[in-house]
Amino acid sequence: MHSLNLDLKERSYAIHIGQNLLNKPHLILPQLNGKQVLVVSNTTVAPLYLEQLTTNLSQAKPELVIKTCILPDGEAYKNLAHLALIWDALLTANFSRNATLIALGGGVIGDMTGFAAACYQRGINFIQIPTTLLSQVDSSVGGKTGVNHPLGKNMLGAFWQPRLVLADTEVLKTLPTKELAAGMAEVIKYGLLGDIEFLGWLEENMAGLMAGDSQLLSEAITRSCQCKADIVAKDERESGQRALLNFGHTFGHAIETEMGYGQWLHGEAVACGMWLAADLSRRLGWLSTTDVERVENILRAAKLPTLPPKTMTPASFLQHMAVDKKNIDGQLRLILLKQLGTAELVDFNDLPLLKECLADALKKTL
Amino acid sequence: MHSLNLDLKERSYAIHIGQNLLNKPHLILPQLNGKQVLVVSNTTVAPLYLEQLTTNLSQAKPELVIKTCILPDGEAYKNLAHLALIWDALLTANFSRNATLIALGGGVIGDMTGFAAACYQRGINFIQIPTTLLSQVDSSVGGKTGVNHPLGKNMLGAFWQPRLVLADTEVLKTLPTKELAAGMAEVIKYGLLGDIEFLGWLEENMAGLMAGDSQLLSEAITRSCQCKADIVAKDERESGQRALLNFGHTFGHAIETEMGYGQWLHGEAVACGMWLAADLSRRLGWLSTTDVERVENILRAAKLPTLPPKTMTPASFLQHMAVDKKNIDGQLRLILLKQLGTAELVDFNDLPLLKECLADALKKTL
Numbered sequence: 001m002h003s004l005n006l007d008l009k010e011r012s013y014a015i016h017i018g019q020n021l022l023n024k025p026h027l028i029l030p031q032l033n034g035k036q037v038l039v040v041s042n043t044t045v046a047p048l049y050l051e052q053l054t055t056n057l058s059q060a061k062p063e064l065v066i067k068t069c070i071l072p073d074g075e076a077y078k079n080l081a082h083l084a085l086i087w088d089a090l091l092t093a094n095f096s097r098n099a100t101l102i103a104l105g106g107g108v109i110g111d112m113t114g115f116a117a118a119c120y121q122r123g124i125n126f127i128q129i130p131t132t133l134l135s136q137v138d139s140s141v142g143g144k145t146g147v148n149h150p151l152g153k154n155m156l157g158a159f160w161q162p163r164l165v166l167a168d169t170e171v172l173k174t175l176p177t178k179e180l181a182a183g184m185a186e187v188i189k190y191g192l193l194g195d196i197e198f199l200g201w202l203e204e205n206m207a208g209l210m211a212g213d214s215q216l217l218s219e220a221i222t223r224s225c226q227c228k229a230d231i232v233a234k235d236e237r238e239s240g241q242r243a244l245l246n247f248g249h250t251f252g253h254a255i256e257t258e259m260g261y262g263q264w265l266h267g268e269a270v271a272c273g274m275w276l277a278a279d280l281s282r283r284l285g286w287l288s289t290t291d292v293e294r295v296e297n298i299l300r301a302a303k304l305p306t307l308p309p310k311t312m313t314p315a316s317f318l319q320h321m322a323v324d325k326k327n328i329d330g331q332l333r334l335i336l337l338k339q340l341g342t343a344e345l346v347d348f349n350d351l352p353l354l355k356e357c358l359a360d361a362l363k364k365t366l
Numbered sequence: 367m368h369s370l371n372l373d374l375k376e377r378s379y380a381i382h383i384g385q386n387l388l389n390k391p392h393l394i395l396p397q398l399n400g401k402q403v404l405v406v407s408n409t410t411v412a413p414l415y416l417e418q419l420t421t422n423l424s425q426a427k428p429e430l431v432i433k434t435c436i437l438p439d440g441e442a443y444k445n446l447a448h449l450a451l452i453w454d455a456l457l458t459a460n461f462s463r464n465a466t467l468i469a470l471g472g473g474v475i476g477d478m479t480g481f482a483a484a485c486y487q488r489g490i491n492f493i494q495i496p497t498t499l500l501s502q503v504d505s506s507v508g509g510k511t512g513v514n515h516p517l518g519k520n521m522l523g524a525f526w527q528p529r530l531v532l533a534d535t536e537v538l539k540t541l542p543t544k545e546l547a548a549g550m551a552e553v554i555k556y557g558l559l560g561d562i563e564f565l566g567w568l569e570e571n572m573a574g575l576m577a578g579d580s581q582l583l584s585e586a587i588t589r590s591c592q593c594k595a596d597i598v599a600k601d602e603r604e605s606g607q608r609a610l611l612n613f614g615h616t617f618g619h620a621i622e623t624e625m626g627y628g629q630w631l632h633g634e635a636v637a638c639g640m641w642l643a644a645d646l647s648r649r650l651g652w653l654s655t656t657d658v659e660r661v662e663n664i665l666r667a668a669k670l671p672t673l674p675p676k677t678m679t680p681a682s683f684l685q686h687m688a689v690d691k692k693n694i695d696g697q698l699r700l701i702l703l704k705q706l707g708t709a710e711l712v713d714f715n716d717l718p719l720l721k722e723c724l725a726d727a728l729k730k731t732l
């Protein structure tokens with residue numbers, strides 16, 4: 001088991017990465033405030049792992065009062081109406097301010113459970129048990145929680161840190177390849193935005209990673225979480241450097257919003273977004289054609305798309321990008337690459353260049 | 367103008383109390399992050415004061431983009447569905463993370479606007495301009511925000527501090543007497559829970575206060591805010607002493623929940639709750655009969671009720687009190703008076719005594 005610490009003073013917490021952590025309830029028990037536990041999961045993950053988790057917890061501490069809340073699976077349900085179901089479950093159970101929420105699922109479950117915890121009685125404990133590669137390397141770490149709004153992704157939410165993150169590599173064995181790939185997009189992101197050496201390691205090992213090699217996955221998750229933890233520790237509330245973690249996401253969110261949440265997986269949209277951001281960086285003279293090919297190749301090795309949906313237009317991209325959370329007073333801001341391994345937050349005003357970049361990418365889809 | 371500072375380190379802010387503060391936009395301008403401002407108000411307050419506020423702001427800084435969101439008036443609308451209207455307005459206006467929300471209204475508007483600010487793009491600025499006595503002395507100070515749930519009052523919310531509070535005594539001239547009385551309940555609360563000398567001052571001046579004397583009101587608001595600010599500065603997230611501010615509220619919330627929000631004014635329910643808490647304290651031997659009469663007299667002088675609604679039962683009280691946020695693992699906790707001017711948070715287990723106290727009060731309503 002690898003263990004990292006996310007250093008946020010009184011809100012610090014441990015991230016454990018390894019095999020069969022669902023069978024180690026003693027990792028969880030010290031992080032419960034009281035006896036009341038609500039496990040939030042979805043209709044895909046619950047049949048696979050919910051009983052294993054709750055049985056282990058009950059056996060380790062029989063006096064726990066464990067309730068469950070099972071949501072439908074998918075980004076399409078990451079909204080206020082389904083968030084309210086978690087609150088209904090807490091209130092129906094008469095759970096108090098020292099109850100603990102446990103998120104057992106992917107990023108959607110983690111984000112919703114964290115947001116539910118942030119707002120229930122003005123804030124209760126929660127624990128992340130991410131069950132997808134994407135959520136293990138990204139959303140479960142760092143305390144960003146939220147839901148979507150019809151006018152924008154993750155527009156409603158809170159910064160609310162978990163008390164513990166358990167990333168069990170064993171559960172990745174039941175993860176569809178398409179979802180493994182989507183998670184790999186965020187792993188690749190860490191290489192591109194800040195660690196050229198890690199990018200090289202990924203290029204060497206992508207075949208083994210995509211084949212599900214536990215050792216390699218554990219290594220990749222740990223390095224990704226370490227990268228994220230370092231950035232978050234310096235800038236918890238995203239006033240500066242943390243925005244770099246959004247590399248590829250401004251374009252990616254536009255794709256997700258336009259297509260309707262759930263049509264493209266988040267990681268797929270981010271993969272395409274990273275390629276677009278790399279290509280735009282090239283048009284600014286910051287990356288070479290070879291650099292952009294390297295981005296394209298590593299994404300393809302991870303079975304990820306690089307071209308946007310052909311039904312989109314430059315105008316539909318721009319419309320969605322105008323509501324991005326990074327924008328200030330209507331000023332578009334993008335994360336671009338000064339070079340491979342070095343990202344920068346840029347006030348971006350050259351709309352003709354951006355439209356050209358989008359139009360050229362869209363042409364390739366025809 | 368009186369000015370207080372609520373000392374919460376990087377979240378500290380000023381509370382200004384005085385006449386005609388709506389006409390002093392220079393107090394507000396330094397607290398705006400950017401150009402985007404959404405003023406949230408309701409159908410009662412907006413016709414009276416919205417234009418005055420927005421005109422003053424626009425004249426002082428013409429480049430401001432000021433939008434408005436007018437909600438229906440009343441506690442019955444303090445719910446998720448109406449909260450979402452504020453987010454819809456922000457997103458429709460394409461407002462970004464450095465927009466500022468201004469709450470212009472009573473406690474409901476302040477709580478909802480604050481909660482909307484806490485969750486919009488994971489947290490934006492907001493400013494409180496409370497227009498009722500109740501919100502000027504209580505909810506606008508201290509950063510408690512939220513909405514009700516059918517199963518409990520203020521069950522959903524966040525701790526989110528405003529950047530500024532402006533309490534304009536001029537607006538109290540249009541406040542109905544019933545609402546002035548409801549606000550006075552919270553003013554009296556500060557005397558009962560922690561300042562016996564202030565209680566004496568209130569007993570002397572209640573006639574003048576209820577007649578709307580501006581000087582006296584300004585003094586009462588300032589002393590109340592100072593009392594609240596002192597407690598909040600020591601315990602922002604209500605892990606201890608701040609719970610004392612809930613004196614009378616556990617019973618009061620039960621009344622509001624049972625009757626349906628909006629039937630009894632919050633302050634009326636709290637007044638009755640304070641009397642019940644005082645009477646329960648007497649049954650424990652902590653207060654004398656004379657003390658309880660003093661509580662009853664000051665509440666009556668402020669035209670406030672002391673008896674619960676006759677349609678309630680001890681059982682309906684207990685059912686609602688079981689979901690109070692102060693409870694831990696199902697343990698009922700109450701704020702009681704060790705003596706007049708000294709409150710204490712108590713783990714309360716003597717259910718027969720509590721039922722007797724409630725039954726005796728209910729008998730008097732027949």
